[in-house]
Amino acid sequence: MNRLPGSGVCVAIAVAAVVSVAAGQDVALKDLMPAGTVIGVAINQRQSDGTDAASVDLITKQFNQISPENLLKFESVHPAADRYVFEAQDRYVQFGADRKMQVIGHNLIWHQQTPAWVFQGADGKPADRETLLTRMRDHIHTVVGRYKGRIHGWDVVNEAVDEDGALRKAPWHEGIGDDYVAKAFEFAHEADPDAELYYNDYNLEKAAKRAGVIRLVKDLQARGLRIDGIGNQGHWQLATPTTAEIEQALTELHGTGLKVMYSELDINMLPPAGRNADPAVANPYAGGLPDEQQQALAKRYADIFGVFMAHHDWISRVTFWGLTDANSWLNRGRANYPLLWDRQRQPKPAFQAVVDVLRRTH
Numbered sequence: 001m002n003r004l005p006g007s008g009v010c011v012a013i014a015v016a017a018v019v020s021v022a023a024g025q026d027v028a029l030k031d032l033m034p035a036g037t038v039i040g041v042a043i044n045q046r047q048s049d050g051t052d053a054a055s056v057d058l059i060t061k062q063f064n065q066i067s068p069e070n071l072l073k074f075e076s077v078h079p080a081a082d083r084y085v086f087e088a089q090d091r092y093v094q095f096g097a098d099r100k101m102q103v104i105g106h107n108l109i110w111h112q113q114t115p116a117w118v119f120q121g122a123d124g125k126p127a128d129r130e131t132l133l134t135r136m137r138d139h140i141h142t143v144v145g146r147y148k149g150r151i152h153g154w155d156v157v158n159e160a161v162d163e164d165g166a167l168r169k170a171p172w173h174e175g176i177g178d179d180y181v182a183k184a185f186e187f188a189h190e191a192d193p194d195a196e197l198y199y200n201d202y203n204l205e206k207a208a209k210r211a212g213v214i215r216l217v218k219d220l221q222a223r224g225l226r227i228d229g230i231g232n233q234g235h236w237q238l239a240t241p242t243t244a245e246i247e248q249a250l251t252e253l254h255g256t257g258l259k260v261m262y263s264e265l266d267i268n269m270l271p272p273a274g275r276n277a278d279p280a281v282a283n284p285y286a287g288g289l290p291d292e293q294q295q296a297l298a299k300r301y302a303d304i305f306g307v308f309m310a311h312h313d314w315i316s317r318v319t320f321w322g323l324t325d326a327n328s329w330l331n332r333g334r335a336n337y338p339l340l341w342d343r344q345r346q347p348k349p350a351f352q353a354v355v356d357v358l359r360r361t362h
């Protein structure tokens with residue numbers, strides 16, 4: 001470095017400032033959120049184990065909440081009737097505790113990522129109501145009980161409602177009946193009376209499904225059960241749902257008196273995966289995201305956070321479903337770009353767009 005007498009420090013500071021502005025990492029989302037709303041990310045096992053050290057640094061810097069992308073799902077934590085697995089799960093919870101983050105549990109009861117043995121009875125027949133209730137209670141008591149006082153809130157039931165608003169024809173429902181959701185909330189509350197309990201689902205910007213979810217949570221409330229919040233997953237596209245639909249859904253969900261959280265936010269940049277589709281159509285951004293799309297994504301995130309910040313008193317949490325585009329579940333063999341950081345862990349224009357909206361909220 002050229003050193004003019006007395007100017008070395010200033011040059012060094014100037015260089016550092018340019019580097020950090022270029023990296024865009026001098027600012028942390030968690031420092032810009034309004035009081036009462038946390039911001040988080042779903043982390044994978046390489047992150048909670050600490051193997052992916054660079055991602056750990058970014059998560060630690062940017063977020064004050066974590067969700068487990070897969071580790072606390074039934075098949076991960078309870079793969080066989082007589083076997084629970086807790087090693088990596090304990091590390092996930094400790095990861096959050098070490099950093100004073102809000103630690104979420106996802107999820108207890110779902111029709112996916114649940115082993116087949118759960119639903120099997122004797123003689124290859126489907127398990128009956130009493131068997132399923134016993135298994136549900138054992139699972140919830142064991143998992144929620146282990147992390148009592150350490151997991152802030154649980155997605156107790158995930159995706160129980162169909163697009164038409166009726167209860168989904170899932171094995172838990174078929175085997176137990178309509179009150180299976182209530183039973184899950186009852187067992188979770190027994191296992192940790194201080195934990196927050198949530199119902200979590202997607203497509204809540206669609207009126208019929210939203211109405212079904214609101215009916216369901218009102219039924220839980222009418223039964224006198226503890227329920228603290230509704231998780232709106234927020235797996236959205238560039239153009240849909242519209243911000244008007246997002247705002248309408250938020251207003252109605254808030255109308256239940258519950259906390260609203262955006263629990264799995266990402267923006268799918270790809271068309272629906274079709275069979276035998278021309279690769280140029282099915283995987284259009286294999287070579288990179290064109291600038292126009294990059295800017296469209298930034299605007300989309302700005303618009304979404306504009307709605308969130310206009311009603312931030314109603315929103316207790318915003319969680320991205322993955323840290324960088326490399327981590328996203330939406331790739332599935334294609335190149336997707338749904339998140340705020342790119343595959344090199346560099347902030348995208350969408351990151352800056354969110355920062356700008358959050359700064360205007362102060």
Ligand code: XIL
Pocket residue numbers: 069070158233264329
């Ligand atoms: C996804 C994970 O991201 C993937 O790694 C896994 O293979 C499938 O599940 N709704 C949910 C999440 O509630 O648990 C899902 O996570 C995404 C959709």
